[in-house]
Amino acid sequence: MDAHAAEDPKGFEKVFAFLREQLLDGTLKPGDRLIAERELAVQLGVSRPIVREALRALHMLGIVEIRDRIGTIVKRPDISMLKDFFALALAQQADLIDDVMEARIAIECQAIRLACERAMIADFERLQRALVRIGATIDEAEAGSLADYDFHRAIVLASRSQTLAVLHDSMSTLLARSHRSRRELVQMFGSMKTYLIEDHRRVFDAIVARDPDRAEVTLRRHFAIGDEYRRRAALGDGDRGEPTTG
Amino acid sequence: MDAHAAEDPKGFEKVFAFLREQLLDGTLKPGDRLIAERELAVQLGVSRPIVREALRALHMLGIVEIRDRIGTIVKRPDISMLKDFFALALAQQADLIDDVMEARIAIECQAIRLACERAMIADFERLQRALVRIGATIDEAEAGSLADYDFHRAIVLASRSQTLAVLHDSMSTLLARSHRSRRELVQMFGSMKTYLIEDHRRVFDAIVARDPDRAEVTLRRHFAIGDEYRRRAALGDGDRGEPTTG
DNA sequence: TCATCGTATTGGTCTGACCAGAACAAAAAA
């Protein structure tokens, strides 16, 4: 069986194209279980490992869910796949920290605006809890860092935007380690404790007030001040009180 | 054989995690050629097909390039692979558009702020060119849409942020389709021509003035108005002049 | 020195096999 009755595409590409076709034209819809690997292999005249490569590829794209001993089913595309992508992709850029931080600010500033419109009771509660924990863990680097993360995460979740949430989560993962080290600044600057607590409070208040403009401005200022602290730390300066944003 | 000396992840996950690790901590940098499939299989105690699945996965994520008979090399992440994802995702979940649009707005608003600080001559020129083309192609759906895209793209490029650029490009791809259709509104609303030209001009001016606040506000308003036009079109309304942002 | 040739190496693919759990239907028990 030479069987190159089939034309151009070869191996993997053939299978992938075959499936993509059906996914694009609606032959395969979310919830559908597609034919078994073995049969697919036979139908397309390729080996099973090749079929599996294609299925794995679709899985990485979040298009398909491979359930052990059940089958491969089409699922509603989920951007959460971007998590792996961004984590890896952004890790390749040397000076990414600042770069990624800018993107994170972008995400959060948009999120907080949407949060002002869409936040529900549960969101306020989550923000409130995080706020309390920020105060309670102000002297602990690890727990404090986590509380801080949770607060910002809560903002994004309150935006009710899946895309923003995924992007934010991806970047947070990437920034996690620099966050931890940055968090040690708290030990250096006494005034930073006040800043951390008060500033988050102000952000929270703005959201509760459902004032997008104020919320965004406050959040931007929050980031700017944090950045200023970090800059000072880099210069080895001691504590000189709260920095002011230019 | 037993061989689960390590009971951690199994098969694919093991290989993928192994590579991801090295990619994240910098052991593997763009340009590096990673060990051959066969040896990788031996080292991790898995079969080659499994290794290939993992490599294919990384390839789908645009992290790695598999060169026939040469080897697998780490490349600078390329979002172009995400086009597959976007195409498929959109084909099955059209309601993603609004969600992604929000994220795009987030990116651009941050980008335009940075652009105000960092834009250089070349950036202004690119913006200028796009602006001219927007005016020149106002009656052409296809070319007009492209000019519009280029203008917004130019904003992001002027921010000099690679991360923002990558995110923006990813989402633009996804939105390209809806953009085109939305663009057909131009034929419907006479006033929209004015809006398209004037509004982009205002945005441009704000960047040239290097006024971040004004630039962001103008851009947000730009999106809001466009959204309003789209809403009207959905309602089948005729042209009633320029909409005002609430 | 330069051109040619081989061989080891690499990705690309195939075949056929085994495992373990899920599905489902037939058979046995209540």
Add this chain to the structure above:
DNA sequence: TTTTTTGTTCTGGTCAGACCAATACGATGA
């Protein structure tokens, strides 16, 4: 009849070993 049990079958998950084709590179010959 209803319930339980028991298989057989199907599925994905994995493996082993093999062949092909083209490349890289050193050895060989001109």
